[in-house]
Amino acid sequence: MTAAEIKGWCPGARRPMPSGDGLIVRVRPHGGALPVAALHALADASRRFGNGQIDLTRRANLQIRGVSQQTLAPLWDVMSSLQLLDDSAELEAIRNIVINPLAGLDPAEIADMRPIAAELENRLASEPELQALPAKFSFALDGGGRLPLSGLAADVRLVACGPAGSNRIAIGLAAADGVTWLGTTVMADAAAKAVRLARCVLQLSPxxxxxxxxxxxxxxxxxxxxxxxxxTIQPESASPSQRCGLITLTDELCVTGLGVPFGRLDSDTLAHLAEILSAHAIGEVRLSPWRTLYVAAGRAVAGQIIADAATLGLIVDDADPMMRIDACSGVGCCSSTALATRQHARVLADAMARTRFQGSLHVSGCAKGCARSASADVVLIGESDHYRIVRNGTVRSEPCGIVDPAHLDPGAVALFKAREKADV
Structure with a gap:
């Protein structure tokens, strides 16, 4: 096992990232949505040109794993045919925009942010100097409603504020202690202001x-x-009341939230899901930063989609402990760890249910913490053949004990209920 290396950049399509199972190629949808036909094509491409494993990321993207130098070009051909391939790695890297997954569908939203997202994409692509922005520089466009982006970190935030239809967008900057709100503007100027703000950060931030x-x-x-x-500049902060299962939007329209355990799908599962959706004449899937897919449908169809998705192993209930677990790929996919993180996380999911632990869990194979940057109630950090334990912190926090992977199940009561600093 090699030492953990924090690369400081994210994989792309034009600039894939090497990993323990081959190259990781990121697919960035436009406007946070993918046609169901594209979903099926990507599942097939993952099987043909990768190892059949697909990740959902915290930036509402897809990642195809196990790609080789020989299969990269034909994968690009497929992505290009789906209009998902940028002209260069630099253009792709700055197209890092997340919007609400229910934008334009949710009657409770303050504003539909999709037009702003489309204009922002075009403006970023038209200003070559912005290609110097770091690859992790990001924009969050939050229209409010049932699935706000209040917990998502971003360098630049555009948040609809005031009553619905008020046409006001609050603009904020990431700060060490949260968000610094700068002021508001009208929707028509929001994308242009965001680009000017990005240019200022590029010039003035060390x-x-x-x-x-x-x-x-x-x-x-x-x-x-x-x-x-x-x-008042600062918009109201809210958290989603429900992310998985049946979400009612109107008397006629519902949305199904389909959670993906650890954000990992195999190509067969994704293809089967695409076939289910096609059979119900569903044309589009929305992606989200919670590794959950959203599909709009009538109530009867939505109920059937949920039932079918459950048979595929997708999460359709917020009460499922898997919704509160983040775990990295682990051994076989990453050379930075020898621990089977996701296997261990499944053991702990059962233990969370037994102990009625309602908090969050982060299982990281090493000190990089790729699966989660935010604090969690319990964090396991891989080190050699064991985990260090952190409570109410991140992988960078001071550990309070250690646990042997072989003792995860019998030690679950102590792990999820103990408050003192002790080994498990």
Whole structure:
């Protein structure tokens, strides 16, 4: 096993990332949605040109794993035919935009952010100097509603504020302690302001990331953008009340939330899901940062989709402990660990159900913490042949004990209920 290497960048299609099971090729949908036909084509491409394993990422993208140098070009051909391949690695890297998965569908949203997302894509592509932005620089476009993006980290945030139809967008920057809200603008100017803001960060931040901006630079940026600052700028924060299962939007329309355990699908499962959706004349799937797929349908059809998805092993109930677990790929997919993280996480999911533990769990094969950057109630960090334990923290927090993988199941009561610093 080699030492953990934090690369500081994310895989792309034009710039795939080598891993323990081959190249990882990222697929970035436009506007957070994929046609069902594209979903089926990507499942087939994963089988033909990769190892048949597909990840859903925290940035609402897909990743095809196990690609080789020989199969990369034919995979690009498929992606190009689906209009999912950017002209260059630089253009692809800055097209890092996440929007609400129910945008344009949810009657409870304040604004449909899809037009802003489309304009932002075009503006980013038309300004070559912005290609110098770091590959992890991101934009979050939150229209509110049932599935807000309030917990998603992003360098630049555009959040609809005020009553529905008020046409106001709050603009914020990532900060060390959360978000610094700069002011508001009208929807028609939001994409242009976001691009100007990104340009300012590139010029004024020592790391080219928003969170590293010095305070005087933030004041200068606020003046540069000419935003409205009177009244309350900070939009109301909310958390989704439900992410999986049947979500009612109107009397006629529902959405099904289909969670993917650990964000990993095999190509057969994805193909079967695409076939199920096609049989019900469903044309589109929405992706999300919660590794959950969303499909809009009438109530009867939505109920059948949920039943069929459950037989495929997808998560259709928020109460399922798997919804509260993040686990990296582990041994066989990553050379930084010798631990079977996802196998261990499944053992712990059963233990969470038995002990009625309602908190979050992060199982990381090494100190990189690729699967989750946010704090979790319990964190296991792989080190050689064991895990270090962190409570209410991240992989960077001080550990309070260790646990042998062989003792995960019998030690679950202590792991999920103990508060003292002790080994398990």
């Amino acid at each position: 790391t080219c990331r928003a969170a590293a901006l010095p305070r005087p630079a933030i004041a200068a940026i606020r003046a540069e953008l000419g935003l409205e600052t009177s009244g």
